[in-house]
Amino acid sequence: MTRTVTTEEKLREFVKFSATVTGFNEFDLWGTGQAEAYYETVMDQEGRDALQKAISSVPSATPADPVVKSIIKLWYVGVWYGPELTGRVDVAAWTAPGRSGAKPAVPDSSQPEEGLPGQAAPVQQQAGEDRAGDSDERTPPFVVSPEAYTEGLLWRAIGAHPSGAKAPGYGSWANPPTLENH
Structure with missing residues (x-):
């Protein structure tokens, strides 16, 4: 008979993992009062499998898993940014008005189709191409709780x-x- 792991045990495992990747001890993390909210956020946004993969990646020298990076950011600033999309350049996001030091974005109708000479064209997803975690429907960053x-x-x-x-x-x-x- 296999033993079922309770939500409380999964939460403890998440906090233990988080202590490893943030550099703060478990006591400090529990003391924020955010452990359950952060665990639920990761589960809602990425799912059980992605969290388990992130937790199992910790023994490596650098936390290269994008979900691990998102969890670290979550604990430090209280905002869920979601894993960074790889292999994709979003020129509009980097040149949008209001970004510090950025010039206003060029309207789409006036942008050259092939980019400037010597400049790589943005990576575009081809029809039918499946990239795990790469979707235009990603949840925008959000503050997890008022605290x-x-x-x-x-x-x-x-x-x-x-x-x-x-x-x-x-x-x-x-x-x-x-x-x-620390």
Whole structure:
């Protein structure tokens, strides 16, 4: 008879894995109050198989799995970015108005079809070509919960407080920051 792994055990495994990839200990991760929300987000967005693959990739020297990178970002900033798409260049996203230092995007009708001389054309998916995880229907980045921003590991890592939340107290700006030993 095979033993069924409970959701609580899967959540503990997720936190243990997350401690390995974030550099924070399990106690700190549980202390954010976001473990369950983050676990559910990964399960909803990527599924059980992708999470298991990510967890099994941890012993390698570098976490190259895109899901692992997304989970690290999730813990640090509280935003689900989703795995980066590989083999695809989205020129419009990099030249859209409003990006820091970017020029306004060129209207589609005025863009040359074959690009500039010496410039590689953007990679386009061919009809019928199947790329795992590569879809125009990806969920855009989103904040996982109202508390996710203030509980992000980023703030502890840089020895700061999130703007507009968890104020350090009146006059604390007069003292230099103290960095925790992580």
